[in-house]
Amino acid sequence: MQIAARFQGIAADLRGDAGEKDAAMAGLGDEDLLEVMAAIEAAGRALSAWQIRVAGEVGVRSRSELGDEGLSRSQNFTSPVKLVSTVTGTSARESKSRLEIGRRLRGTVLLGGGEGPAPFPAVAQALDEGSLGAETASIIASRCAELAERGCAPDVVASAEQTLVDETITNHLTADQTSRLTTHLREVIDPDGAEPRDERLQQQRSLTIGQASDGMIRGRFALTPEQGSVWLASIQAMQSPRIAGSPSSGPRFLTEDEYVAQTATADIHSQVQKNADTITELIARAAGAPDMPRLNGATTTLNVHITLDNLETGRGVGWIDGINEPVPASTIAQLRCSSPTAVTLFNDRGAVLYHGKTERLFTPAQNRALAARDGGCVWPDCDRPPSFCETHHANEWVSADHPPGRTDIDNGVLLCHFHHSHLHKSSWKLTMQSGVPHLIPPRWIDIEQTPIPTTRRRTTHRPAA
Template sequence: MEITHRLSEITDDLRAVMGEISEGLGGLSDNDLLEVMAAVEAVGRAVSAGQVRVAGEVAVRSRSELGDEGLSRSQNFTSPVKLVTSVTGVSARESKARLELGRRMRGAMLLGGSEGPAPFPAVDQAVDEGRLGVEAASVIVRQCSDLVVRGCAPDVVASAEQTLVDETLTRGLSADQTAKLAIHLRELLDPDGAEPRDELHQQQRSLTIAQASDGMIRGKFALTPEQGGVWLASIQAMQSPRVGNGPRFLGEDEAMAQFATADTRTQVQKNADTITELLARAAGSPGMPRINGATSTVNVHITLDDLQTGRGVGWIDGIDEPIPASTVAQLRCHSPLAATVFGDRGEILHHGKTKRLFTPAQNRALAARDGGCVWPDCDRPPSYCETHHADEWVADDHPPGRTDIDNGVLLCHFHHSHLHKSAWKLIMREGVPHIVPPRWVDITQTPIPTTRRRTTGPQHHAA
């Protein structure tokens, strides 16, 4: 076929050009590089327009009223999405997006089998000319389609479409910026539409959590705008560097350790830790429901040998995947945890909690002394910290039950977990916490004072 032959020739030529681009990228100036990027994007828009047009035709030929005579079913596919995915190799999500936009940009099928006028001519023309990207086109078509469903007059919808296309092209808006503009314009034209949309959002809200085969707890969620606002505001507040207790005054010794103690978490890891921290803080609040007189408690089973040696695993009730002994040790420092300790023959040696958690008064004293997480360059305030036993709670020189201020140190959840699993150590010197770096950081392993208290002078280092 002539079309496919021409496209094959264009593809060969394009591959050759792309090969030249790849080989010469390093020698391009900044301006030339950006020009090439824009030119490649123009090619991509032309290709995307063709993909949408073809998918739209597939959608029309596969419409449900055709039954088994439809294109997708006649090719032994249960849906046009599966047909497009099979032919192109793209994801089902991408196939669905192409089919949806292509279908919406086509005119309605008339009784005689002919096609009516294009419902969105401004978008149609801009896409064909390669001036409007498919992402922005999809946003405009979707929002204008919602206005049609809401009963807005055709001239109002046409004006909205033209406005969004013109603004996107003349102002050089990204697809995200076009989406925001489309929402504002929609609300101006249809102020009564917010209520039914909210009802739909309320019905679609969900949260599913389950343990996956790899041991991780995985899930997905869909939040209403109101719920999303609460989540985002809470996450941003807890991750903001402005939540600390005033400026940090770092000594020379602390500066030495900063390069090795930097927070290396990705943003998504920080988000997961922040939500966990929020839930943990809420679980310990006085207003939480109580079961048998206690707030939410994590129950962990571990053998006496594993507890004493710091090796092996613990098992959390309701979770199939075990946790390492280091995590159990971290939880025993601060969390409302009930540990069931088993002997060699499986007999229960101990169940429940002893007086190992620091009291609110002790935590206030630690907050006054430490000023927040004591880890170098960490700005988490006391309210976001957990209390760590400098001498381990099961150590020979720190028998169970001895939970004293001179043995407590404030650490945020991340650095508390890191300390239990790394070569760094925390010790107490004259009532002040000191961090001891591993030998690969400091061969002498000189203890570094870490308190943020600003009412003391320079620390004296013992020989």
């Protein structure tokens, strides 16, 4: 218990209330303050070395082959990570990190119970001496372990380890600088490892995105280095305060007066908010490019629908096609000014206001209006979205009510291919009532053949009871 008592005494000597610490700091000059910071860091490194050594010992005594006799299981913990976390009060991530570096600095446990030579003696010595911080030691040991796993000769790995330790200590490198140094040294020693490393990164790339219950669209992403470089370069170019331009003129450097004026009136959005705005603008610009894929003949366009009354009064909500959460009328107004947006207006009965053209086939603009009104295939319980649908004339295009050449949105409905084909072959009928599509079932289903409203439109105003 002498070791424990020793550290308990150190902790007692260092304890003090906030007022005492603040008073001590206030009496220091600038150089003295920095000297104290360096001294505290040195003391912290010495303690970190002990934390890692102790965690490493816990890991060895908790190794899986010991079963229930291992330290962690004998203390009723399912893993050494949970044991260390409980004893120290640190996070599982921090506990795992200490166990990992502690394991790397220990020799392999031999069959007879002994321990082999330490794999990274230079790192271990510098850590114990306080010359290396725990984070830097972990970086060097991990990178050297990668070289060993790649089949590099032991003397090459040992030379790389010593070089990294010496460069870090001599040049007072930060952990970030050491990390970059290990990357450069790895490429010199193992240039053939780039291809398999890239293959692993390619397999790990991902983007998940979805709508949360509060209406926000959230997600996670992992980019390969080349993909990340495109994102970062694009964000930096668009956010640079010294760059301006327009789609026609291209980017240009600001004059000093322009730069000062913009800096003085700079916005107060956080950097993460600016990043989100920049990525959104980049995607919007790309979506409007002439060579982007077309859907039903139209470029990528936000389809927004709102009632005429709400648009005129600036109150209420509108809906963006594909998004379940409504947006306020003020957002609709903003989108109409600055985004490639098709706004579809509805009357108080939910019918799309007339904006058709006289053609045999429905136009892209009409298809967008129908998509906003119907929300997809109008057949009951069909979940096919607008992009999977075909446009059907509710009353035949050649009928007396709709003579040849007239194809209006108040006569069109969206049906998926299956239900479109089924409608033409079955006893079901489809008609329009007050601009809204209704299905008429066969008499064997409903003797009265009561029309069934089918649209999934979201801006319908239900009549008062």
